[in-house]
Amino acid sequence: MALVSEFLSQLTLSYGGEPEPRFPTVVPARDFDPEKDAVRIDTAIKVKGVDEQTIIDILTRRSNHQRREIGFVYERIAKKDLSTALKGALSGSLEALMLGLMKSTAQYDAFELKASMKGLGTDEESLIEMVCSRSNDELVDIKKVYKDMFKKELEKDIAGDTSGDFAKLLLALVQTKRDEPSNVVDYQKIDDDARSLYEAGVKRKGTDVATWISIMSQRSVPHLQKVFDRYKSYSPYDMKESIRKEVKGDLEKSFLTLVECFENRQLYFANRLNDAMKSKGAKEKVVTRIMVSRCEVDLMKIRSEFKKHHKRSLYQTIAEHTKGDYQKALLSLCGGDD
Numbered sequence: 001m002a003l004v005s006e007f008l009s010q011l012t013l014s015y016g017g018e019p020e021p022r023f024p025t026v027v028p029a030r031d032f033d034p035e036k037d038a039v040r041i042d043t044a045i046k047v048k049g050v051d052e053q054t055i056i057d058i059l060t061r062r063s064n065h066q067r068r069e070i071g072f073v074y075e076r077i078a079k080k081d082l083s084t085a086l087k088g089a090l091s092g093s094l095e096a097l098m099l100g101l102m103k104s105t106a107q108y109d110a111f112e113l114k115a116s117m118k119g120l121g122t123d124e125e126s127l128i129e130m131v132c133s134r135s136n137d138e139l140v141d142i143k144k145v146y147k148d149m150f151k152k153e154l155e156k157d158i159a160g161d162t163s164g165d166f167a168k169l170l171l172a173l174v175q176t177k178r179d180e181p182s183n184v185v186d187y188q189k190i191d192d193d194a195r196s197l198y199e200a201g202v203k204r205k206g207t208d209v210a211t212w213i214s215i216m217s218q219r220s221v222p223h224l225q226k227v228f229d230r231y232k233s234y235s236p237y238d239m240k241e242s243i244r245k246e247v248k249g250d251l252e253k254s255f256l257t258l259v260e261c262f263e264n265r266q267l268y269f270a271n272r273l274n275d276a277m278k279s280k281g282a283k284e285k286v287v288t289r290i291m292v293s294r295c296e297v298d299l300m301k302i303r304s305e306f307k308k309h310h311k312r313s314l315y316q317t318i319a320e321h322t323k324g325d326y327q328k329a330l331l332s333l334c335g336g337d338d
Contacts, residue, residue, distance in 0.1 A: 020135070023300035025335030028063040037062070038073035041082070045089045052094065052325040055086070059101050060332035064296060067102060093284045093326040100292035108293055109134065110146040113154065117161040124250045126289070127162070131170050132257035133268060136178040143174065165209045166250040172217035173258075179220040186223070193219065194230035197242075202235045207246040216258055224262045266298055270306035273314065277321040287322070287330065295333045303338055313338040 037058050044051035059067060071082040078085060083102045090098055100108050109130060116126035134142065146154040158170050193215050200211035219227065228239045235242055243255045260268040269290050276286035294302060306314040315337040318330045 020298070022296070023298045024296045025299040025303070026060065026063060026295040026333060028066055029061055032062070032066055032069075034066070034069040034073045037066075037070045038077060041070065041074060042078050045085050050089045052090065053328070055090070055098065056094075056325060056329045056332060059098060060329055064101070064104055068104075071102065093288060094324075094329060096285070097288045097292060097326065097329050100288060104145075105293060105296060106138070106141040106145040107149065109138070109142045110149055110154075112289055112293070113142070113146065114150055114157070117157050122161045124162075124166075125253070126285075127158075127170070128250065128254050128257055129272065129286075129289075131158075131173050132254050133261045133265060136176050139174060139176050143176070162250075164251075165213070165247075166254060168210070169213050169217070169251065169254050172213050175217070177218050179218060179223065181220040181222045185226070190223065190226045190230050193223075193227045195234055197227070197231055197239070198234040201246045202237060202242050209247065209251070212255065216255070221262050228259065228262070264305065266301040267305040267309060269294060269298075269302045270309060270314070273302070273306065274310050274317065277317055284322070284326070287318075291330055291333045295335075299333070300335070303334065307338040 040054055041058055044054035058070070062070065074082040074085070083099055086098050086102070087095060100111075103111060112126065113130050116123040116130065131139075143154050146152070150157075155171060155174050158174060159167060162170060196211055197215060200208035215227070216224065231239055231242075237245060239259050240256060243252060243259065247255060257268065260271075273287060273290055276283040276290075290302075291299070303314045306312075306317070310317070315331060315334050318327065318334060322330055
């Protein structure tokens with residue numbers, strides 16, 4: 001019985017299968033009045049010098065659905081699209097954040113993926129974060145929206161922009177062939193997979209990357225958590241240490257991101273936020289992307305992982321490492337101190 005309840009608790013945390021419980025910091029506003037919000041935003045945009053505070057107060061404290069409703073009303077009264085108006089009124093990181101909030105989560109993710117592959121050179125770091133940290137269900141939505149928005153298949157763009165085993169891994173993930181979590185724990189399969197991972201890597205000369213890719217892109221998350229645990233009885237190194245020993249570069253980063261997300265996805269985002277803010281010239285793009293894409297999904301949980309592992313709250317860290325209106329918007333999305 002204890003095993004069953006432990007498994008069920010893992011299942012609710014898993015991504016894939018049942019819809020994950022949400023832990024948002026941004027929730028629908030009560031007594032919502034899109035007319036009033038649209039008029040206030042219109043005034044804030046037109047006032048000399050732009051009233052950023054009002055724009056931040058409204059858009060960071062409404063759900064995505066509510067923001068879309070404000071957008072409809074705004075277009076009716078101002079005779080132009082709200083995103084276009086925001087683009088003209090705001091600049092820099094604040095502009096990027098506000099424009100991000102005007103998209104649905106899947107649209108925003110699709111847009112960020114496209115941006116990571118646009119123009120000369122690929123932003124591999126962003127590509128890895130986006131593909132390796134999103135659940136199967138999220139990736140299914142992103143692919144659909146990507147095609148609607150850009151009239152191209154996400155797979156085609158990734159294949160055209162990456163190469164080698166790195167490309168093979170990303171494409172395997174984007175094919176969304178991951179098993180649904182099952183109520184039956186298959187100990188034989190856990191053992192087989194753990195042994196296969198060991199025999200494909202640490203045990204031999206060279207690495208059979210194809211085996212790693214197929215197991216990590218097709219098995220359910222709860223199953224893989226048990227596989228990595230079992231793996232330690234075969235290998236002198238845990239899975240992450242094995243990855244560091246066996247592969248390098250973007251492939252190494254991708255496998256590490258996957259394993260970190262299988263083990264604790266919200267901790268992965270918390271660590272990524274911490275690194276981005278502490279790095280020289282805070283990587284505002286990364287901070288914006290995580291805050292915008294997760295504020296209606298699991299940012300509350302990311303906050304608690306952040307506090308637990310970094311001994312300071314996410315709120316305090318944002319306050320210390322960012323400034324101005326951009327900081328105000330981030331703190332509002334953060335939704336409070338811990």
